[in-house]
Amino acid sequence: MTELQLQHTDVLIIGAGPSGSSAAALLRKKGYDVVILERQHFPRFSIGESLLPQCMVFLEEAGLLDTVREHVDEFAFQYKNGASFLRGKQRSFYDFREKFSAGPGTTWQVRRAPFDQLLANQAQTYGTDIRYGHEVIAVDVEAEQPVLTVRDEAENVYQIQGKFLLDASGFGRILPKFLDLESPSDFPVRRAVFTHIEDGILDDPEFDREKILITVHEKDHRAWYWLIPFADGRSSFGVVAEQSFFDHYGYTGTDTPEALESLFKMILQDDPALSHLLRRAQFDTPVRTLVGYSANVKHLAQKNYALLGNAGEFLDPVFSSGVTIALKSSSLAVPLVERALQGQAVDWLAEYEQPLRRGIQVFRAYVxxxxxxxxxxVVFSSDQHVKLREMVSSLLAGYAWDMSNPIHKNAKRRLSMIAEYCREGLPQEQLLGG
Incomplete structure (x- = not known):
């Protein structure tokens, strides 16, 4: 048997999405050699188009913000300053510029295909070796320096060793699968059905393209739609619910684009306000679906590898936290990787996993x-204290790691109390304490 060629680098990264590209950019700025192995070719379709303002901090830190800003008009990235909510005749919105936490209050709604490619291209410009069409087929982390076995599109197989390994494979979840790290999520199994549309929204005075629109299904408050406008009259459009909801509409298990489009249109017609808003919409892109996407792992890091972004944990699309968590994980991990490369001890549980999960747990409480x-x-309350609105707005803007925000401490209990006070019309001043 022919011995496989063994290559070497400082840091190996699996996946060229936002967490992988931002980690690579940060590492290259520090002078380390980086190889990214990406199974697909870019640009490629992905959902998660609604960025949060907190992302801007991490993009700037990695030296990626300017390249996105320079291409806003070219790719019709939509300026975004908040989130709107619709439930029957009830409407509400949060302006992210009016928030408790310091930091940017605006960002963009982006098509992920060009957005992800822009980040990857900039990481390449910084000197990252990105290998598209290269698939990881085996993982060995038992040695001090992990080794990946890789197959390219010409069926050539080689091995590559890094001093440290980062898994940024997103829903591919390469290390969790190879290393048996997957842990069941305690979230109910939900399905998302989604596509891009020509939205046909012309002059509706109650629609704001500068905000994501989240619509609660009138017949089942656990089901909701997202509408994420782009700057050229198109939108990302999706519906999320438990499987029983789709079964009620005659879902047969057939996931062809045609069957999913028929299902989606049937569900849309059951919401008068949203279907009126989208009465001119054209479904001109294949409809897709994801089911059981919530995920968790036994741990996020060990001495020679760490999981970034969705490879470690994905909650739910409802508050657009995916890219924010991905970028935060890279920002948090890279200084620790550098220390590990320098031979210093790193407590990955205390210095990476616990800090990252603190913010994720805040997102989880809101989900x-x-x-x-x-x-x-809370969202649809007509009499919410202005300071509480600012605290909630901070979370919706992605500032889940700002522990100075009073409602982040024991977030689940605090939210329950706020909901009760909003529901009963009680004075809310006493909820503002730390």
Whole structure:
């Protein structure tokens, strides 16, 4: 048997999405050799188009913000300053510029195909070796320096060793699968059905293209739609619910684009306000679906590898936290990787996993509260204290790691209390303490 060629680098990264590209950019700025192995070719379709303002901090830190800003007009990235909510005749919105936390209050809604490619291209400009069409087929982390076995599109197989390994493979979840790290999520199994549309929204005075629109299904508050406008009259459009919801509409298990489009249109017609808003919409892109996307792992890092972004944990698309968590994980991990490369001890649990999960747990509290209906009570409250609105706005803007925000401490309990006070019309000043 022919011995495989063994290559070497400082840091190996699996996946060229936002977490992989930002980690590579940060590492290259520090002078380390980086190889990214990406199974697909870019540009490629992906959902998660609604960025949060917190992302801007991490993009700037990695030296990636300017390249995105320079291409805003070319790719019709939509300026974004908040989130709008619709439930029957109830409407509400949050302006991210009016928030508790310091930091940017605006960002963009982006098509992920060009956005992800822009980040990857900039990482390449910084000197990252990105190998598209290269698939990881085996993983060995038992040695001090991990080794990956890789197959390219010409069926050539080689091995590459890095001093450290970062898994930024997103929903591919390469290390969790190879190393048996996957842990069941305690979220109910939900399905997302989604596409891009020509939205046909011309002059509706109640629609703001500068905000994502989240619509609660009138017949099942656990089901909701997203509408993420781009700057050229198109939008990302999706519906999320538990499987029983789709079964009610006659879902047969057939996931062809045609069957999914028929299902989606049927669900849309059941919401008068949203279907009126989209009465001119053209479904001109294949409809897709993801099911059971929530995921967790036994741990996020060990002595010679770490999981970034969705490779470690994905909650739910409802508050667009995916890219923010991905970029935060890279920002948090890279200084620790550098210390490890320099031979210093790193406590990955205390210095990476626990800090990262603190913010994720805040997002989790809001997601759980959304589906229970409590956070919906907050969102649609007509009499919310201005300071509480600013605190909630900070979370919706992605500032889940700002522990100075009073409602982040014991977030689940605080949200339940806020919902009760909003529902009962009680004075909210006493909820503002630390």
């Amino acid at each position: 759980e509260s959304w589906y229970s209906g409590e956070f919906q009570e």
